[in-house]
Amino acid sequence: QILLIDTNMPAMFDGMKLAAVATVLYVIVRCLNLKSPTAPPDLTYQDTTLNHFLLKSCPILTKEYIPPLLWGKSGHLQTALYGKLGRVSSPHPFGLRKYLPMQDGATATFDLFEPLADHQSGEDVTMVICPGIGNHSEKHYIRTFVDHSQKQGYRCAVLNHLGALPNIELTSPRMFTYGCTWEFAAMVGFIKKTYPQSKLIVVGFSLGGNIVCKFLGENRTNQERVLCCVSVCQGYSALRAQETFLQWDQCRRFYNFLMADNMKKIILSHRGALFGGGSTKMVDADLSRLYTATSLMQIDDNIMRKFHGHNSLKEYYEKESCVHYIHNINVPLLLVNSGDDPLVHNSLLTIPRTLAEKKENVIFALTLHGGHLGFFEGAVLFPQPLTWMDKVIVGYANAICQWEKQKPPCQSQENNATR
DSSP: OOOOOOOTTTHHHHHHHHHHHHHHHHHHHHHHTTTTBBBBOEOOOOOOOHHHHHHHHHHGSSSSSSOOOTTTHHHHHHHHHHHHHSTTTTTOOOOOEEEEEEETEEEEEEHHHHOOOOOOTSOOEEEEEETTTOTTTSSSHHHHHHHHHHHTOEEEEEEHHHHHHHSOOOOOSSOOOSOOOOOHHHHHHHHHHHHHEEEEEEEEEEHHHHHHHHHHHHGGGGGGTEEEEEEEOOOOOHHHHHTTSSSSSSGGGHHHHHHHHHHHHHHHHHHHHHTTTTTTSSOOOHHHHHOOSSSSSHHHHGGGGGGTTTTSHHHHHHHHHHHGGGGGGGOOOOEEEETSSSSSSSSGGHHHHHHHHHHHTTEEEEESSOOOTTTTBBSHHHHSSSSSHHHHHHHHHHHEEEHHSSOHHHHHHHHHHOO
16 A cells, blocks of 8 residues: 655644744733833823922832833733732841720731931931731731831831731721721821821822821821822722722732632631620621622621621722822822722722822822732843832832922921911
């Protein structure tokens, strides 16, 4: 028998291989967003002397943000790396833990880190920091930011969200919520009393951004001795965000599930304090609904809103969102978000943009890349320990301190009187 060999077969197989390689490369380029350009943040602000001074004195806000070449243009990978590692080569700053009894029997805790150098202004300045959901001072991204701030001459006070620290038991049937400012207010009050000469820089990350903006806007006296506020990657309105958080666009529904699972673990680790001991707020039915919850909204509706007696999820989100308070803030306010943040839908960014268009004290900075609290920098593959976000917050705070030091005393007194 004569075996006939089709001479076109090898060429066909080579063509299939090339097509497969081309398909894989196309998927990689699309998933990693490699064709996306790099650019400076899109800034929204009013034409004022202060804003021009701040942008000149904090040039990182007007320069290109360049993420790591191979993966840094993917908001998902930036977010995943932040979520998994927090930061690379994270330092271990030394702090003292403080315990503050609250009126309802809860015990707030925060960690206090003293400065490691003199501040460039010669003044005593304290960063009062509110971390993201379920986070605390031991998280890598907080440790990295605190270490950087200490070396620039800032004292740092970091709130540990009520119930977030695994080795600290709850002393009342309540834990942190989306917009409760009680613990943050107690920490700020302690700092003001203990360091009467210190000026404050208020910093909030993600959920912490909502809390600090709500805190400052709730009461005019909360802005006393506050030089400025910086909020990074918050969503501004939980009521408007809940609809987008149930959508599969940008995998938000998946992130919602993961965050809900983490919240479950935190709540269940305190089940004795929250569901036992004759607590009137929590019952066995709430606990059973918690086990089956697959979204943050279900947990908020069945558990979180009841800590403060809200009658419905809508009421809880309305009352706890900073969107109803942020317009009352009169100190300089820097709002930072990322355009590829998979957790914060672009529709929510009309809130900070509109605010910056209306109020002279607000600058809104929107980056093309950065994900959710990522903002990594680096050459090709490996990110640097310090992120663009760390540098921006400290750079903006330094510019504010410089402005306060050089302006005439009469202007300082006028500003303090209006705060």
